[in-house]
Amino acid sequence: xxxxxxxxxxxxxxxxxxxxxxxxxxxxxxKGDGEPPCLKARSVSxxxxxxxxxxxxxxxxxxxxxxxxxxxxxxxxPLMLVCFLACVKSGRAYCPIDVSVxxxxxxxxxxxxxxxxxxxxxxxxxxxxxxxxxxxxxxxIETAAGEAARERAVAARDVFYIIFTSGSTGVPKxxxxxxxxxxxxxxxxxTLGNLPETEEGRVFLNQAPFSFDLSVMDLYLSxxxxxxxxxxxxxxxxxxxxxxxxxxxxxxxxxxSTPSFAELCLSDPSFGEALLxxxxxxxFCGETLANRTAQRLLEAFPRADVVNTYGPTESTVAVTGxxxxxxxxxxxxxLPVGKARKGTWIFIMDEKGNVLPExxxxxxxxxxxxxxxxxxxxxxxxxxxxxxxxxxxxxxxxYRTGDRGYRKGEQLFYCGRMDLQIKLHGYRIExxxxxQNIMKLPGIRRAAVLPVCRGGQVRSLSAFVAVEETPExxxxxxxxxxxxxxxxxxxxxxxxxxxFLESLPLTGxxxxxxxxLGGNML
Numbered sequence: 001x002x003x004x005x006x007x008x009x010x011x012x013x014x015x016x017x018x019x020x021x022x023x024x025x026x027x028x029x030x031k032g033d034g035e036p037p038c039l040k041a042r043s044v045s046x047x048x049x050x051x052x053x054x055x056x057x058x059x060x061x062x063x064x065x066x067x068x069x070x071x072x073x074x075x076x077x078p079l080m081l082v083c084f085l086a087c088v089k090s091g092r093a094y095c096p097i098d099v100s101v102x103x104x105x106x107x108x109x110x111x112x113x114x115x116x117x118x119x120x121x122x123x124x125x126x127x128x129x130x131x132x133x134x135x136x137x138x139x140x141i142e143t144a145a146g147e148a149a150r151e152r153a154v155a156a157r158d159v160f161y162i163i164f165t166s167g168s169t170g171v172p173k174x175x176x177x178x179x180x181x182x183x184x185x186x187x188x189x190x191t192l193g194n195l196p197e198t199e200e201g202r203v204f205l206n207q208a209p210f211s212f213d214l215s216v217m218d219l220y221l222s223x224x225x226x227x228x229x230x231x232x233x234x235x236x237x238x239x240x241x242x243x244x245x246x247x248x249x250x251x252x253x254x255x256x257s258t259p260s261f262a263e264l265c266l267s268d269p270s271f272g273e274a275l276l277x278x279x280x281x282x283x284f285c286g287e288t289l290a291n292r293t294a295q296r297l298l299e300a301f302p303r304a305d306v307v308n309t310y311g312p313t314e315s316t317v318a319v320t321g322x323x324x325x326x327x328x329x330x331x332x333x334x335l336p337v338g339k340a341r342k343g344t345w346i347f348i349m350d351e352k353g354n355v356l357p358e359x360x361x362x363x364x365x366x367x368x369x370x371x372x373x374x375x376x377x378x379x380x381x382x383x384x385x386x387x388x389x390x391x392x393x394x395x396x397x398x399y400r401t402g403d404r405g406y407r408k409g410e411q412l413f414y415c416g417r418m419d420l421q422i423k424l425h426g427y428r429i430e431x432x433x434x435x436q437n438i439m440k441l442p443g444i445r446r447a448a449v450l451p452v453c454r455g456g457q458v459r460s461l462s463a464f465v466a467v468e469e470t471p472e473x474x475x476x477x478x479x480x481x482x483x484x485x486x487x488x489x490x491x492x493x494x495x496x497x498x499x500f501l502e503s504l505p506l507t508g509x510x511x512x513x514x515x516x517l518g519g520n521m522l
Contacts, residue, residue, distance in 0.1 A: 015047025054147030056086035074121030098209035100508035174376030193281030218256035258510035310337035344368035367398035463495035
């Protein structure tokens with residue numbers, strides 16, 4: 001059954017159940033450690049979600065002249081979800097842009113898509129010809145004469161959504177994901193973690209903004225299974241006390257986030273089973289999951305599965321997964337990212353495209369039924385990264401990830417981005433290799449290594465480390481870490497400088513913000 005069929009079925013079976021819940025500060029935001037402002041809660045039931053998206057789809061179908069994708073701008077208001085479904089019900093892909101995206105990048109994405117209409121649930125200061133704001137959208141929903149016909153919805157090979165990711169040229173790339181790619185991902189995604197059946201519907205925690213493809217995991221696994229999405233506002237995520245209170249209210253059963261966000265939560269002593277007694281699965285993607293993080297989560301949530309997954313946006317969120325046990329976290333460092341899902345094949349290739357043997361490191365190439373249709377209106381970059389190959393008598397799309405990894409049996413191990421490779425004193429160095437080894441040391445929660453450049457050349461390395469306790473003597477602790485790293489790394493890979501922080505800054509997506517750290521080096 002397709003995702004749209006399941007949404008209609010869930011709306012019919014439990015129309016009054018909450019499909020999506022969101023709360024945000026009612027005004028003024030948070031100021032230091034003072035009392036938080038009042039919270040404004042917004043939600044939408046399953047029945048209203050289906051009806052409102054159908055009515056808005058009817059309007060889009062009748063008023064737009066082409067099937068050009070629709071840009072949906074906002075944060076996490078329930079109206080965003082209504083807009084997403086309205087677009088695909090009318091036969092159009094949607095392109096989400098979060099309010100955290102800088103105006104110049106918003107403008108660049110809109111210029112790439114050239115939409116007939118922009119649906120904006122939040123204020124958009126940029127000027128475009130056709131923008132429907134929240135009040136306009138609600139009025140359309142109230143006055144629409146009907147709902148879009150089911151046959152108008154996107155078909156299996158039609159593009160369902162487009163998410164723009166960073167491009168090496170500075171121009172963002174629009175990754176096109178078709179409906180069948182999404183359906184195949186959902187079928188597998190619902191097998192992750194040992195989740196008990198429930199008639200009330202599971203609560204899925206949403207951390208990532210909708211312009212980050214990690215949000216697809218919580219959003220559509222919840223929509224398919226008839227659950228409730230508990231969306232965390234970005235301001236609430238930045239206030240530890242209110243974040244803990246929101247988590248407690250959520251009664252979440254499934255946690256979806258980057259590892260860095262979970263590490264941030266682990267810094268709060270209250271973060272454990274008493275806070276989230278219903279939690280049964282952590283689903284991680286987007287970053288490396290450190291062994292210590294997995295171990296601490298298993299200690300704090302003894303009844304929850306910790307699932308490590310891997311996959312770029314171009315392969316529909318994730319294509320491998322493994323449940324991390326205490327034994328695995330102790331025996332394998334770094335942790336594997338798992339076994340390929342059914343319908344996906346993983347190859348490790350050298351620069352010439354030759355498949356490498358087990359244990360040998362090379363570029364990760366993904367083939368299968370969740371690989372993207374390519375980049376939006378960009379045949380050159382699509383041709384450079386995508387292609388087709390024959391596998392078991394079928395023609396499959398493949399994608400060259402630019403990630404480095406190796407295989408051990410059926411398990412894939414991720415070794416970092418190939419574009420985070422630098423050259424220092426003639427040696428080629430993977431920065432994420434150093435980070436992984438720093439995180440093996442006791443007292444280290446997370447590490448990020450940056451090159452120090454002068455005159456266009458890398459002169460040395462600096463390591464930013466989030467520590468469990470701030471050292472009294474930073475110089476002595478730096479010397480201790482440098483000495484300890486000699487067990488794992490050659491001298492030329494050991495950072496010259498260590499900067500100790502309580503936590504590393506995160507991007508709006510929940511990943512470590514390397515750009516912000518780089519600013520600290522100036």
